[in-house]
Amino acid sequence: xxxxxxxxxxxxATYPLEAxxxxxxCFGPLDVAYDFSDLDPAEARRKIQAGSxxxxxxxxxxxxxxxxxxxxxxxxxxxxxxxxxxxxxxxRELWVKNDAANPTHSFKDRVVAVALAKARELGFTxxxxxxxxxxxxxxxxxxxxxxxxxYVFVPSDLEEQKLLATGVYxxxxxxxxxxxxxxxxxCTQLCETRPWAFVNVNLRPYYSQGxxxxxxxxxxxxxxxxxxxxxxxxxxxxxxxKLGRGFSEWIDLGLVEGDLPTFNGxxxxxxxxxxxxxxxxxxxxxxxxxxxxxxxxxxxxPADGPYALDLARETGxxxxxxxxxxxxxxxxxxxxxTGIFTETAGGVTIATLAKIAGRGDIDRDECVVAYITGExxxxxxxxxxxxxxxxxxxxxxxxxxxLERAGTVSV
Amino acid sequence: MAVTVKIPAQLRGVxxxxxxxEVEGATVGEALDAVFDQHDxxxxxxxxxxxxxxxxxxxxxxxxxxxxxxxETELSDGDEVTILxxxxxx
Numbered sequence: 001x002x003x004x005x006x007x008x009x010x011x012x013a014t015y016p017l018e019a020x021x022x023x024x025x026c027f028g029p030l031d032v033a034y035d036f037s038d039l040d041p042a043e044a045r046r047k048i049q050a051g052s053x054x055x056x057x058x059x060x061x062x063x064x065x066x067x068x069x070x071x072x073x074x075x076x077x078x079x080x081x082x083x084x085x086x087x088x089x090x091x092r093e094l095w096v097k098n099d100a101a102n103p104t105h106s107f108k109d110r111v112v113a114v115a116l117a118k119a120r121e122l123g124f125t126x127x128x129x130x131x132x133x134x135x136x137x138x139x140x141x142x143x144x145x146x147x148x149x150x151y152v153f154v155p156s157d158l159e160e161q162k163l164l165a166t167g168v169y170x171x172x173x174x175x176x177x178x179x180x181x182x183x184x185x186x187c188t189q190l191c192e193t194r195p196w197a198f199v200n201v202n203l204r205p206y207y208s209q210g211x212x213x214x215x216x217x218x219x220x221x222x223x224x225x226x227x228x229x230x231x232x233x234x235x236x237x238x239x240x241x242k243l244g245r246g247f248s249e250w251i252d253l254g255l256v257e258g259d260l261p262t263f264n265g266x267x268x269x270x271x272x273x274x275x276x277x278x279x280x281x282x283x284x285x286x287x288x289x290x291x292x293x294x295x296x297x298x299x300x301x302p303a304d305g306p307y308a309l310d311l312a313r314e315t316g317x318x319x320x321x322x323x324x325x326x327x328x329x330x331x332x333x334x335x336x337x338t339g340i341f342t343e344t345a346g347g348v349t350i351a352t353l354a355k356i357a358g359r360g361d362i363d364r365d366e367c368v369v370a371y372i373t374g375e376x377x378x379x380x381x382x383x384x385x386x387x388x389x390x391x392x393x394x395x396x397x398x399x400x401x402x403l404e405r406a407g408t409v410s411v
Numbered sequence: 412m413a414v415t416v417k418i419p420a421q422l423r424g425v426x427x428x429x430x431x432x433e434v435e436g437a438t439v440g441e442a443l444d445a446v447f448d449q450h451d452x453x454x455x456x457x458x459x460x461x462x463x464x465x466x467x468x469x470x471x472x473x474x475x476x477x478x479x480x481x482x483e484t485e486l487s488d489g490d491e492v493t494i495l496x497x498x499x500x501x
Protein backbone atom coordinates (compact mmCIF):
# COMPACT_ATOMS: atom_id res chain seq x y z
CA UNK A 1 0.00 0.00 0.00
CA UNK A 2 1.39 3.36 -0.92
CA UNK A 3 0.40 6.74 -2.27
CA UNK A 4 0.86 6.64 -6.03
CA UNK A 5 0.42 10.10 -7.48
CA UNK A 6 -1.43 13.38 -7.31
CA UNK A 7 -4.53 13.27 -9.51
CA UNK A 8 -6.70 16.15 -10.71
CA UNK A 9 -10.25 15.84 -9.39
CA UNK A 10 -11.61 17.49 -12.53
CA UNK A 11 -9.68 16.00 -15.48
CA UNK A 12 -7.73 13.03 -13.98
CA ALA A 13 -4.32 14.40 -15.08
CA THR A 14 -1.62 12.93 -12.83
CA TYR A 15 1.43 14.51 -11.24
CA PRO A 16 4.29 13.27 -9.05
CA LEU A 17 3.94 13.45 -5.24
CA GLU A 18 5.46 16.94 -4.84
CA ALA A 19 4.48 20.25 -3.26
CA UNK A 20 1.83 21.11 -5.84
CA UNK A 21 -1.92 21.58 -5.59
CA UNK A 22 -3.27 22.80 -8.93
CA UNK A 23 -3.75 20.98 -12.21
CA UNK A 24 -1.83 22.78 -14.93
CA UNK A 25 -4.29 21.53 -17.56
CA CYS A 26 -7.60 22.72 -16.10
CA PHE A 27 -6.75 24.46 -12.81
CA GLY A 28 -8.68 21.84 -10.82
CA PRO A 29 -7.59 20.71 -7.34
CA LEU A 30 -5.19 17.80 -6.93
CA ASP A 31 -5.84 14.86 -4.63
CA VAL A 32 -3.73 11.91 -3.48
CA ALA A 33 -4.32 8.59 -5.24
CA TYR A 34 -3.26 5.32 -3.57
CA ASP A 35 -2.48 1.82 -4.66
CA PHE A 36 -4.45 -0.43 -2.31
CA SER A 37 -4.27 -3.47 -4.57
CA ASP A 38 -2.44 -5.63 -2.01
CA LEU A 39 -4.64 -4.65 0.94
CA ASP A 40 -6.21 -7.43 3.00
CA PRO A 41 -9.07 -5.86 4.98
CA ALA A 42 -8.83 -8.25 7.95
CA GLU A 43 -5.09 -7.72 8.22
CA ALA A 44 -5.53 -3.95 7.85
CA ARG A 45 -7.99 -3.93 10.77
CA ARG A 46 -5.62 -5.94 12.96
CA LYS A 47 -2.75 -3.61 12.14
CA ILE A 48 -4.87 -0.57 12.99
CA GLN A 49 -5.96 -2.01 16.34
CA ALA A 50 -2.35 -2.79 17.24
CA GLY A 51 -1.26 0.69 16.17
CA SER A 52 -0.56 3.92 18.01
CA UNK A 53 -3.12 5.79 20.13
CA UNK A 54 -3.70 8.46 17.52
CA UNK A 55 -4.03 9.15 13.80
CA UNK A 56 -0.88 7.26 12.84
CA UNK A 57 -2.68 3.99 13.50
CA UNK A 58 -4.21 4.81 10.06
CA UNK A 59 -0.79 5.44 8.43
CA UNK A 60 -1.55 2.94 5.63
CA UNK A 61 -4.35 5.26 4.47
CA UNK A 62 -2.28 8.45 4.65
CA UNK A 63 0.12 9.75 1.98
CA UNK A 64 3.36 8.20 3.21
CA UNK A 65 5.35 5.16 2.18
CA UNK A 66 6.34 4.66 5.83
CA UNK A 67 4.82 5.90 9.05
CA UNK A 68 6.43 9.29 9.83
CA UNK A 69 7.82 10.39 13.17
CA UNK A 70 5.41 12.77 14.94
CA UNK A 71 6.25 14.46 18.25
CA UNK A 72 2.67 15.69 18.82
CA UNK A 73 0.33 12.95 17.60
CA UNK A 74 -3.34 13.96 17.53
CA UNK A 75 -6.45 11.81 17.22
CA UNK A 76 -8.45 9.07 18.93
CA UNK A 77 -10.63 11.74 20.47
CA UNK A 78 -13.74 10.65 22.40
CA UNK A 79 -16.92 9.56 20.64
CA UNK A 80 -19.55 10.15 23.29
CA UNK A 81 -23.09 8.79 23.38
CA UNK A 82 -25.21 11.91 23.90
CA UNK A 83 -28.48 10.53 25.29
CA UNK A 84 -29.60 13.71 27.04
CA UNK A 85 -29.09 15.77 23.87
CA UNK A 86 -30.81 13.05 21.83
CA UNK A 87 -33.82 13.16 24.14
CA UNK A 88 -34.07 16.95 23.80
CA UNK A 89 -34.06 16.60 20.01
CA UNK A 90 -36.36 13.56 19.79
CA UNK A 91 -33.59 11.25 18.53
CA ARG A 92 -32.67 7.76 19.66
CA GLU A 93 -28.98 7.20 18.91
CA LEU A 94 -26.82 10.32 18.85
CA TRP A 95 -23.06 10.44 19.20
CA VAL A 96 -20.83 13.47 19.61
CA LYS A 97 -17.28 13.24 18.28
CA ASN A 98 -15.41 15.67 20.50
CA ASP A 99 -12.44 16.69 18.40
CA ALA A 100 -11.65 19.58 20.73
CA ALA A 101 -9.74 16.88 22.64
CA ASN A 102 -6.68 17.25 20.40
CA PRO A 103 -3.29 18.81 21.26
CA THR A 104 -4.34 22.34 20.21
CA HIS A 105 -8.05 21.74 20.82
CA SER A 106 -9.43 21.43 17.29
CA PHE A 107 -9.57 18.97 14.39
CA LYS A 108 -6.85 21.01 12.66
CA ASP A 109 -4.21 19.01 14.55
CA ARG A 110 -5.04 16.08 12.27
CA VAL A 111 -4.45 17.88 8.98
CA VAL A 112 -1.41 19.74 10.27
CA ALA A 113 0.25 16.57 11.58
CA VAL A 114 -0.05 15.08 8.09
CA ALA A 115 1.06 18.28 6.30
CA LEU A 116 4.10 18.79 8.52
CA ALA A 117 5.23 15.20 8.17
CA LYS A 118 5.01 15.68 4.38
CA ALA A 119 6.80 19.05 4.60
CA ARG A 120 9.72 17.38 6.40
CA GLU A 121 9.77 14.52 3.90
CA LEU A 122 9.92 17.00 1.01
CA GLY A 123 12.78 18.88 2.68
CA PHE A 124 11.04 22.10 3.75
CA THR A 125 12.43 23.89 6.81
CA UNK A 126 9.71 26.55 7.05
CA UNK A 127 5.97 25.99 7.19
CA UNK A 128 3.13 28.50 6.86
CA UNK A 129 -0.65 28.76 6.59
CA UNK A 130 -3.64 30.98 5.92
CA UNK A 131 -5.91 30.52 8.92
CA UNK A 132 -9.18 31.51 10.54
CA UNK A 133 -7.63 30.65 13.94
CA UNK A 134 -7.66 26.96 14.74
CA UNK A 135 -5.20 26.17 11.97
CA UNK A 136 -2.95 28.96 13.26
CA UNK A 137 -2.82 27.30 16.69
CA UNK A 138 -2.05 23.91 15.18
CA UNK A 139 0.63 25.03 12.71
CA UNK A 140 2.43 27.08 15.37
CA UNK A 141 2.36 24.20 17.88
CA UNK A 142 3.31 21.36 15.54
CA UNK A 143 6.10 23.48 13.96
CA UNK A 144 7.44 24.17 17.45
CA UNK A 145 7.35 20.48 18.33
CA UNK A 146 9.11 19.53 15.10
CA UNK A 147 11.68 22.34 15.24
CA UNK A 148 10.51 24.00 12.02
CA UNK A 149 10.23 27.75 11.43
CA UNK A 150 6.68 28.95 10.87
CA TYR A 151 4.72 31.90 9.51
CA VAL A 152 1.05 32.08 10.40
CA PHE A 153 -1.24 34.44 8.46
CA VAL A 154 -4.63 35.34 9.99
CA PRO A 155 -7.23 38.09 9.67
CA SER A 156 -6.11 40.68 12.25
CA ASP A 157 -9.58 40.87 13.85
CA LEU A 158 -9.56 37.25 15.10
CA GLU A 159 -10.71 36.30 18.59
CA GLU A 160 -8.03 37.26 21.14
CA GLN A 161 -7.95 33.70 22.52
CA LYS A 162 -6.95 32.34 19.11
CA LEU A 163 -4.19 34.94 18.68
CA LEU A 164 -2.78 34.24 22.15
CA ALA A 165 -2.95 30.47 21.62
CA THR A 166 -0.90 30.94 18.44
CA GLY A 167 1.70 33.47 19.57
CA VAL A 168 2.68 31.44 22.61
CA TYR A 169 4.40 28.83 20.45
CA UNK A 170 6.96 31.33 19.15
CA UNK A 171 5.71 31.50 15.56
CA UNK A 172 5.81 34.58 13.37
CA UNK A 173 2.18 35.67 13.61
CA UNK A 174 1.08 37.94 10.74
CA UNK A 175 -2.26 39.75 11.21
CA UNK A 176 -3.59 40.74 7.79
CA UNK A 177 -5.97 43.70 7.59
CA UNK A 178 -8.72 41.93 5.69
CA UNK A 179 -10.94 38.87 5.84
CA UNK A 180 -9.90 35.23 5.46
CA UNK A 181 -10.33 35.31 1.70
CA UNK A 182 -7.84 38.21 1.51
CA UNK A 183 -5.42 36.20 3.66
CA UNK A 184 -5.88 33.17 1.43
CA UNK A 185 -5.26 35.19 -1.76
CA UNK A 186 -2.10 36.67 -0.26
CA CYS A 187 -0.80 33.22 0.74
CA THR A 188 -1.60 31.81 -2.71
CA GLN A 189 0.56 34.59 -4.19
CA LEU A 190 3.32 34.14 -1.58
CA CYS A 191 3.48 30.48 -2.41
CA GLU A 192 5.09 31.39 -5.74
CA THR A 193 7.96 33.36 -4.30
CA ARG A 194 8.68 31.89 -0.85
CA PRO A 195 10.29 28.48 -0.33
CA TRP A 196 7.74 27.64 2.35
CA ALA A 197 5.37 24.75 2.82
CA PHE A 198 1.95 26.42 3.06
CA VAL A 199 0.01 23.58 4.64
CA ASN A 200 -3.30 24.56 3.08
CA VAL A 201 -1.98 25.87 -0.23
CA ASN A 202 0.89 23.97 -1.86
CA LEU A 203 0.58 21.03 0.57
CA ARG A 204 -3.21 21.03 0.56
CA PRO A 205 -3.62 17.64 -1.20
CA TYR A 206 -1.71 15.97 1.67
CA TYR A 207 -3.06 18.20 4.44
CA SER A 208 -6.67 17.43 3.56
CA GLN A 209 -5.99 13.68 3.82
CA GLY A 210 -5.66 14.13 7.59
CA UNK A 211 -9.41 14.76 7.86
CA UNK A 212 -10.14 11.20 6.70
CA UNK A 213 -8.93 10.01 10.11
CA UNK A 214 -12.07 11.50 11.67
CA UNK A 215 -14.15 9.11 9.57
CA UNK A 216 -11.85 6.17 10.32
CA UNK A 217 -12.08 6.79 14.06
CA UNK A 218 -15.84 7.08 13.89
CA UNK A 219 -16.11 3.66 12.22
CA UNK A 220 -13.70 2.07 14.66
CA UNK A 221 -15.35 3.63 17.73
CA UNK A 222 -18.80 2.51 16.54
CA UNK A 223 -17.49 -1.07 16.58
CA UNK A 224 -16.51 -1.17 12.89
CA UNK A 225 -19.85 0.09 11.67
CA UNK A 226 -21.10 3.16 9.82
CA UNK A 227 -23.39 5.87 11.14
CA UNK A 228 -26.57 6.50 9.16
CA UNK A 229 -26.05 10.24 9.17
CA UNK A 230 -23.35 12.74 10.01
CA UNK A 231 -23.64 16.44 10.79
CA UNK A 232 -20.56 18.61 10.45
CA UNK A 233 -19.44 22.15 9.76
CA UNK A 234 -18.60 23.48 6.29
CA UNK A 235 -16.06 26.28 5.87
CA UNK A 236 -13.89 25.50 2.81
CA UNK A 237 -15.67 22.14 2.57
CA UNK A 238 -12.40 20.23 2.92
CA UNK A 239 -13.20 18.47 6.22
CA UNK A 240 -16.74 17.67 5.04
CA UNK A 241 -15.64 16.12 1.74
CA LYS A 242 -12.72 14.23 3.24
CA LEU A 243 -15.04 12.69 5.85
CA GLY A 244 -16.89 11.34 2.83
CA ARG A 245 -13.65 10.14 1.26
CA GLY A 246 -12.65 8.37 4.51
CA PHE A 247 -15.92 6.46 4.78
CA SER A 248 -15.92 5.64 1.05
CA GLU A 249 -12.36 4.33 1.10
CA TRP A 250 -13.10 1.89 3.89
CA ILE A 251 -16.39 0.79 2.32
CA ASP A 252 -14.68 0.22 -1.04
CA LEU A 253 -11.77 -1.68 0.55
CA GLY A 254 -14.05 -3.87 2.66
CA LEU A 255 -12.95 -2.62 6.09
CA VAL A 256 -16.56 -1.78 6.90
CA GLU A 257 -19.85 -2.84 5.38
CA GLY A 258 -22.72 -0.57 4.53
CA ASP A 259 -23.60 2.62 2.70
CA LEU A 260 -22.13 6.08 2.83
CA PRO A 261 -23.94 8.02 5.58
CA THR A 262 -26.28 10.91 4.80
CA PHE A 263 -24.18 14.09 4.91
CA ASN A 264 -25.62 17.20 6.57
CA GLY A 265 -23.41 20.27 6.38
CA UNK A 266 -23.78 23.40 8.46
CA UNK A 267 -22.83 27.01 7.94
CA UNK A 268 -23.48 30.32 9.67
CA UNK A 269 -26.08 32.45 7.90
CA UNK A 270 -23.57 35.32 7.89
CA UNK A 271 -21.21 33.24 5.77
CA UNK A 272 -23.22 30.67 3.88
CA UNK A 273 -22.05 30.45 0.26
CA UNK A 274 -22.44 26.65 0.22
CA UNK A 275 -25.81 26.55 2.02
CA UNK A 276 -27.09 29.26 -0.34
CA UNK A 277 -25.94 27.32 -3.41
CA UNK A 278 -27.61 24.19 -2.00
CA UNK A 279 -30.89 26.03 -1.42
CA UNK A 280 -30.79 27.56 -4.90
CA UNK A 281 -29.98 24.26 -6.61
CA UNK A 282 -26.64 25.50 -7.99
CA UNK A 283 -23.46 23.42 -8.38
CA UNK A 284 -21.16 26.39 -7.76
CA UNK A 285 -20.81 28.91 -4.93
CA UNK A 286 -21.14 32.66 -5.25
CA UNK A 287 -18.62 34.21 -2.84
CA UNK A 288 -19.82 36.22 0.15
CA UNK A 289 -18.27 38.73 2.53
CA UNK A 290 -18.46 37.01 5.93
CA UNK A 291 -20.31 38.64 8.83
CA UNK A 292 -20.74 36.11 11.63
CA UNK A 293 -19.53 35.20 15.12
CA UNK A 294 -18.44 31.82 13.71
CA UNK A 295 -15.09 33.17 12.56
CA UNK A 296 -13.53 29.73 12.23
CA UNK A 297 -16.07 29.03 9.45
CA UNK A 298 -15.84 32.50 7.87
CA UNK A 299 -14.64 31.52 4.41
CA UNK A 300 -16.59 33.45 1.79
CA UNK A 301 -14.99 31.67 -1.19
CA PRO A 302 -14.88 27.97 -0.27
CA ALA A 303 -12.42 25.93 -2.35
CA ASP A 304 -14.27 22.63 -1.91
CA GLY A 305 -17.76 24.14 -2.05
CA PRO A 306 -18.76 22.34 -5.29
CA TYR A 307 -17.68 18.96 -3.88
CA ALA A 308 -19.49 19.58 -0.58
CA LEU A 309 -22.66 20.28 -2.58
CA ASP A 310 -22.19 17.06 -4.57
CA LEU A 311 -21.71 14.99 -1.40
CA ALA A 312 -24.76 16.40 0.38
CA ARG A 313 -26.94 15.83 -2.70
CA GLU A 314 -25.62 12.35 -3.52
CA THR A 315 -26.26 11.11 0.03
CA GLY A 316 -29.72 12.65 0.41
CA UNK A 317 -28.46 15.19 2.92
CA UNK A 318 -28.47 18.98 2.92
CA UNK A 319 -26.40 22.03 3.74
CA UNK A 320 -28.19 24.38 6.11
CA UNK A 321 -27.34 27.66 7.74
CA UNK A 322 -28.11 29.03 11.21
CA UNK A 323 -28.11 32.54 12.67
CA UNK A 324 -25.64 33.87 15.23
CA UNK A 325 -28.33 33.61 17.92
CA UNK A 326 -28.99 29.98 16.99
CA UNK A 327 -25.22 29.38 17.17
CA UNK A 328 -25.11 30.72 20.76
CA UNK A 329 -28.10 28.53 21.63
CA UNK A 330 -26.35 25.55 20.04
CA UNK A 331 -23.26 26.10 22.21
CA UNK A 332 -25.46 26.25 25.33
CA UNK A 333 -27.56 23.23 24.34
CA UNK A 334 -24.46 21.05 23.86
CA UNK A 335 -22.90 22.28 27.11
CA UNK A 336 -26.08 21.77 29.15
CA UNK A 337 -26.78 18.26 27.85
CA THR A 338 -23.30 16.76 27.36
CA GLY A 339 -20.83 18.78 29.45
CA ILE A 340 -18.91 19.64 26.28
CA PHE A 341 -18.06 23.29 25.74
CA THR A 342 -17.56 24.00 22.06
CA GLU A 343 -16.55 27.03 20.06
CA THR A 344 -18.85 28.77 17.59
CA ALA A 345 -18.26 26.17 14.85
CA GLY A 346 -19.64 23.49 17.17
CA GLY A 347 -22.56 25.80 17.92
CA VAL A 348 -23.24 25.90 14.17
CA THR A 349 -23.20 22.11 14.01
CA ILE A 350 -25.50 21.58 17.00
CA ALA A 351 -27.90 24.32 15.88
CA THR A 352 -28.10 22.66 12.48
CA LEU A 353 -28.64 19.25 14.07
CA ALA A 354 -31.51 20.74 16.11
CA LYS A 355 -32.91 22.36 12.98
CA ILE A 356 -32.96 19.22 10.84
CA ALA A 357 -34.27 17.13 13.76
CA GLY A 358 -37.00 19.73 14.27
CA ARG A 359 -38.14 19.57 10.68
CA GLY A 360 -38.37 15.78 10.82
CA ASP A 361 -35.47 14.92 8.47
CA ILE A 362 -34.04 12.31 10.85
CA ASP A 363 -35.75 8.93 11.29
CA ARG A 364 -36.01 7.87 14.91
CA ASP A 365 -33.95 4.72 14.41
CA GLU A 366 -31.01 6.48 12.77
CA CYS A 367 -27.51 6.44 14.24
CA VAL A 368 -26.33 10.06 14.01
CA VAL A 369 -22.83 11.45 14.62
CA ALA A 370 -22.25 15.19 15.17
CA TYR A 371 -18.71 16.51 14.77
CA ILE A 372 -17.52 19.02 17.35
CA THR A 373 -14.40 20.46 15.77
CA GLY A 374 -13.21 23.05 18.29
CA GLU A 375 -12.99 24.20 21.90
CA UNK A 376 -15.28 26.72 23.61
CA UNK A 377 -12.46 28.44 25.48
CA UNK A 378 -11.26 29.83 22.14
CA UNK A 379 -14.43 31.86 21.48
CA UNK A 380 -15.44 33.06 24.94
CA UNK A 381 -17.25 36.16 23.67
CA UNK A 382 -19.94 33.97 22.14
CA UNK A 383 -21.07 32.84 25.61
CA UNK A 384 -20.53 36.06 27.54
CA UNK A 385 -24.17 37.09 27.99
CA UNK A 386 -25.70 33.64 28.20
CA UNK A 387 -25.96 33.38 32.00
CA UNK A 388 -25.98 35.33 35.25
CA UNK A 389 -23.45 35.16 38.09
CA UNK A 390 -24.93 35.51 41.57
CA UNK A 391 -22.55 37.66 43.64
CA UNK A 392 -23.00 37.41 47.43
CA UNK A 393 -21.38 38.21 50.77
CA UNK A 394 -19.81 35.06 52.28
CA UNK A 395 -22.84 34.33 54.51
CA UNK A 396 -25.64 31.75 54.39
CA UNK A 397 -28.22 34.51 54.85
CA UNK A 398 -26.99 36.40 51.82
CA UNK A 399 -27.06 33.24 49.70
CA UNK A 400 -30.66 32.53 50.77
CA UNK A 401 -31.66 36.12 50.02
CA UNK A 402 -29.98 36.08 46.62
CA LEU A 403 -31.53 32.77 45.58
CA GLU A 404 -34.95 34.03 46.65
CA ARG A 405 -34.41 37.25 44.70
CA ALA A 406 -33.41 35.28 41.60
CA GLY A 407 -36.39 32.95 41.98
CA THR A 408 -34.15 29.91 42.42
CA VAL A 409 -35.36 27.25 44.83
CA SER A 410 -32.96 26.91 47.79
CA VAL A 411 -32.05 23.55 49.27
CA MET B 412 -6.66 51.11 -20.75
CA ALA B 413 -3.13 49.79 -20.32
CA VAL B 414 -3.20 47.09 -17.67
CA THR B 415 -0.94 44.31 -16.38
CA VAL B 416 -2.25 40.74 -16.32
CA LYS B 417 -0.41 38.56 -13.80
CA ILE B 418 -0.08 34.89 -14.72
CA PRO B 419 0.33 32.29 -11.96
CA ALA B 420 3.30 29.93 -12.05
CA GLN B 421 1.08 26.96 -12.99
CA LEU B 422 0.13 28.63 -16.29
CA ARG B 423 3.49 30.01 -17.39
CA GLY B 424 4.11 26.88 -19.42
CA VAL B 425 1.70 28.33 -22.01
CA UNK B 426 2.91 31.97 -21.80
CA UNK B 427 6.57 31.26 -22.71
CA UNK B 428 7.40 31.70 -19.03
CA UNK B 429 5.95 35.20 -18.84
CA UNK B 430 4.48 36.10 -15.44
CA UNK B 431 3.30 39.62 -16.30
CA UNK B 432 1.75 40.63 -19.61
CA GLU B 433 0.95 44.22 -20.57
CA VAL B 434 -2.24 44.58 -22.62
CA GLU B 435 -4.98 47.03 -23.53
CA GLY B 436 -8.58 46.47 -22.46
CA ALA B 437 -11.57 48.37 -21.09
CA THR B 438 -12.89 45.35 -19.16
CA VAL B 439 -11.40 42.23 -17.56
CA GLY B 440 -12.83 40.16 -20.41
CA GLU B 441 -11.17 42.37 -23.03
CA ALA B 442 -7.84 42.28 -21.19
CA LEU B 443 -7.96 38.49 -20.99
CA ASP B 444 -8.89 38.24 -24.68
CA ALA B 445 -5.85 40.38 -25.49
CA VAL B 446 -3.68 37.95 -23.50
CA PHE B 447 -5.29 34.97 -25.29
CA ASP B 448 -4.43 36.64 -28.64
CA GLN B 449 -0.76 36.38 -27.65
CA HIS B 450 -0.98 32.96 -25.99
CA ASP B 451 -3.82 30.96 -27.46
CA UNK B 452 -3.28 27.85 -25.29
CA UNK B 453 -4.09 29.87 -22.19
CA UNK B 454 -7.71 30.28 -23.29
CA UNK B 455 -8.71 26.64 -22.84
CA UNK B 456 -6.74 26.34 -19.62
CA UNK B 457 -8.80 28.92 -17.76
CA UNK B 458 -12.04 29.33 -19.72
CA UNK B 459 -14.92 27.06 -20.61
CA UNK B 460 -18.00 27.93 -22.70
CA UNK B 461 -17.00 31.59 -22.77
CA UNK B 462 -16.74 31.93 -18.98
CA UNK B 463 -14.01 31.29 -16.45
CA UNK B 464 -13.54 27.71 -15.28
CA UNK B 465 -14.94 27.16 -11.79
CA UNK B 466 -11.56 26.88 -10.06
CA UNK B 467 -10.14 30.09 -11.53
CA UNK B 468 -10.24 33.32 -9.54
CA UNK B 469 -9.52 36.72 -11.06
CA UNK B 470 -8.80 39.84 -9.04
CA UNK B 471 -8.53 43.49 -10.04
CA UNK B 472 -6.19 45.25 -7.65
CA UNK B 473 -6.88 42.63 -4.98
CA UNK B 474 -10.69 42.57 -5.40
CA UNK B 475 -12.42 39.36 -6.58
CA UNK B 476 -14.23 40.27 -9.85
CA UNK B 477 -17.29 38.27 -8.70
CA UNK B 478 -17.94 41.10 -6.22
CA UNK B 479 -17.93 43.52 -9.20
CA UNK B 480 -19.25 42.72 -12.68
CA UNK B 481 -17.29 39.54 -13.40
CA UNK B 482 -15.66 39.62 -16.83
CA GLU B 483 -17.52 42.89 -17.51
CA THR B 484 -15.69 44.60 -14.62
CA GLU B 485 -14.28 47.87 -15.93
CA LEU B 486 -10.58 48.60 -15.77
CA SER B 487 -8.60 51.79 -15.17
CA ASP B 488 -5.17 52.64 -16.52
CA GLY B 489 -2.49 50.83 -14.54
CA ASP B 490 -4.80 48.21 -12.98
CA GLU B 491 -3.39 44.81 -12.15
CA VAL B 492 -5.49 41.82 -13.20
CA THR B 493 -4.36 38.77 -11.23
CA ILE B 494 -5.28 35.20 -12.14
CA LEU B 495 -5.02 32.72 -9.25
CA UNK B 496 -6.08 29.14 -8.51
CA UNK B 497 -9.26 28.94 -6.41
CA UNK B 498 -8.34 25.67 -4.75
CA UNK B 499 -6.42 26.89 -1.70
CA UNK B 500 -7.38 27.42 1.90
CA UNK B 501 -9.64 26.07 4.56
